[in-house]
Amino acid sequence: MAASTAIKKKNLFAPRPSMVLEKVPTGIRGLDQVTHGGFPKGRTALVCGGPGTGKTLLGLEFLVRGATLYGEPGVCVAMEETVDELVTNVASLGYDLPALVRTKKLAMDYVHVERKQIEETGEYDLEGLFIRLRAAIEKVKAKRVLLDTIELLFLGLTNHGIVRAELRRLFHWLKDAGVTAVVTAEVGEKALTRYGLEEYVADCVIVLDHRVTEQISTRRLRVVKYRGSSHETNEYPFLLDDEGISVVPITSVGLTHSAPTERLSSGIPSLDVMLANQGFFRGASILITGTAGTGKSSFAAAFAGAACTRKERALYFAYEESPSQILRNMKSVGLDLEKWMQQDLLRIHATRPTAAGLEAHLAHLYQEVEQFKPNVVVVDPITNLISVGDLHSVKAMLTRLIDFLKTHNITAMFTNLVYGNELMEETAIGISSLMDSWLVLRDVHHGEAQRVRTLNLLKSRGMAHDTRMHSFTLSNKGIEIHGI
Amino acid sequence: MASKQNTSRGSARRRPATGKAEKVRPFKRPxxxxxxxxxxxxxxxxRAFENLKQLCEEHxxxxxxxxxxxxxEWPKLATGDQIIAVPTLVRRLPTPVKKIIGDLSNTERVLVGLDLRPAGGRR
Known part of the structure; x- marks a missing residue:
């Protein structure tokens, strides 16, 4: 008898598949990576943040993606904004809520709570709210629920004891109903949320933040807590644009990427000769440093043009010149980039570095790369990004960017402006160690009235490259390196 | 509608003169x-219904x-009057619409909520 009980007990502790925490993908770019798979299935996740941090949008995107990508209809209980207001607010993000409502993929209910109209006398419960929620869930057979912002109940009702007890009941009920819920709340001064909702919803807590540093704003997201699951703990920048939210998992992926042996032309035949007669490695990161007017952009454009000639895609991030300016200038050195743009093999994205924070730039880079899927990326110049961040964060950002590009087997070229006679090693913001190839351009006085452009391949990992100093010229025939 | 109706309109019996209510609406019995x-x-x-019945009879x-x-039985009706708590008493007429939630055990507050008695300092 005793033995059999012992065995039974043992079995109780044996791992069962049902004990593993199941997750539902949010479908929000980057968030599923940060949470290692999404929100806890059949449970409630709390999204808190100050006003205007994007809580409602995150919740709505969770519903929209669920309905459109994963066949999981959703219910939105809006307490802060009316249904019409919500529809208008998210239309600019490309969500068509009325269409989802029409096709029964989404049910929306505006729950209005106003203290002034309500007198309280004696006992009550929030069954009315439950009934409405249940009706909406049944209407579309919902698997996802957004309660935005449930803490308005605390503002509308004076008996907080009842509200707390009812919220606890609500979250239990949601769990039993098997729907995955997102609850939004304002941040509090002392606790995570103003009314301590985190006490009830403790499975998964996400904090959103909107910070302005040196007049540049960055939105950030952090997973504060995820019971029963591993998750990333850093603060991640996220973007809100016409495609919704994208979170950028900017942690470095580490040195696990493979090293391809395929070679790529630099676009300049004589430079290819210097690169052991074959060119750069695919997936390499290439740095071009030089003083003003040494032709860094021309090298970068030639490299991008060569990719397009091979019918590959090139993505050019310009932080100094507008696309049309680049096209015009490159024409003068014999490079017709316009035809590649017309064939959509080349895309130029020009932004002012100060238009966004460093992380927002990185997020933007990621987004464009994921969308365009280029084979080659040019960042011209990375120097300008330094103006929006300190050296340490610039280096951290570049590390992440390079790792990201390498894992996608994308060859990247970065240009970097250096001033006067500064020591090259130092001015390359300490990033040269991240680079596989490093080309240094210089302007050398030659006699009294002449300046000569020179070039030197300081390093190129994994190949027997030319180490000599060469002079080169820029003409309408392109770049010509002498003495090869 | 599956609802209990308790109508006693136009009854011959006079409402007991409460004075204050008469002053508020002197011309027409609401x-x-x-x-x-x-x-x-x-x-x-x-309990809420019994409290309400008694109060109505009196006032x-x-x-x-x-x-x-x-x-x-009628979940959809919760949306129209924006019901979240139950029981909720809604005064649909006379306007403006008033809401009182709870079991209506505090008669004084119900009377205030229904505008049958002025609230302290509110008027």
Missing amino acids: VWELRLYVAGMTPTSI MHGAYKIQVVDLL
Whole structure:
């Protein structure tokens, strides 16, 4: 008898598949990576943040993606904004809520709570709210629920004891109903949320933040807590644009990427000769440093043009010149980039570095790369990004960017402006160690009235490259390196 | 509608003169249209109904109508009057619409909520 009980007990502790925490993908770019798979299935996740941090949008995107990508209809209980207001607010993000409502993929209910109209006398419960929620869930057979912002109940009702007890009941009920819920709340001064909702919803807590540093704003997201699951703990920048939210998992992926042996032309035949007669490695990161007017952009454009000639895609991030300016200038050195743009093999994205924070730039880079899927990326110049961040964060950002590009087997070229006679090693913001190839351009006085452009391949990992100093010229025939 | 109706309009009996209510509406006897939202016949909802009935008889005798809406049967009706708590008493007439939630055990507050008695300092 005793033995059999012992065995039974043992079995109780044996791992069962049902004990593993199941997750539902949010479908929000980057968030599923940060949470290692999404929100806890059949449970409630709390999204808190100050006003205007994007809580409602995150919740709505969770519903929209669920309905459109994963066949999981959703219910939105809006307490802060009316249904019409919500529809208008998210239309600019490309969500068509009325269409989802029409096709029964989404049910929306505006729950209005106003203290002034309500007198309280004696006992009550929030069954009315439950009934409405249940009706909406049944209407579309919902698997996802957004309660935005449930803490308005605390503002509308004076008996907080009842509200707390009812919220606890609500979250239990949601769990039993098997729907995955997102609850939004304002941040509090002392606790995570103003009314301590985190006490009830403790499975998964996400904090959103909107910070302005040196007049540049960055939105950030952090997973504060995820019971029963591993998750990333850093603060991640996220973007809100016409495609919704994208979170950028900017942690470095580490040195696990493979090293391809395929070679790529630099676009300049004589430079290819210097690169052991074959060119750069695919997936390499290439740095071009030089003083003003040494032709860094021309090298970068030639490299991008060569990719397009091979019918590959090139993505050019310009932080100094507008696309049309680049096209015009490159024409003068014999490079017709316009035809590649017309064939959509080349895309130029020009932004002012100060238009966004460093992380927002990185997020933007990621987004464009994921969308365009280029084979080659040019960042011209990375120097300008330094103006929006300190050296340490610039280096951290570049590390992440390079790792990201390498894992996608994308060859990247970065240009970097250096001033006067500064020591090259130092001015390359300490990033040269991240680079596989490093080309240094210089302007050398030659006699009294002449300046000569020179070039030197300081390093190129994994190949027997030319180490000599060469002079080169820029003409309408392109770049010509002498003495090869 | 699956609701209990308790109509006693135009009854011959006069409402006991309460003085204050007469002063507020001196010309016409108001018709009270009240709706009590409940979720099933729970002890709380029965108590709320009994409290309400008694109060109506005392203060608006012969000029009121109570409609009881059970949201378990009519969930869709919760949206129209923006019901979240039950029981909720809604004064639909006379306007403006007033809401009182709870089992209506505090008669004074119900009277204030229905504008039958001025609240301290509110008027």
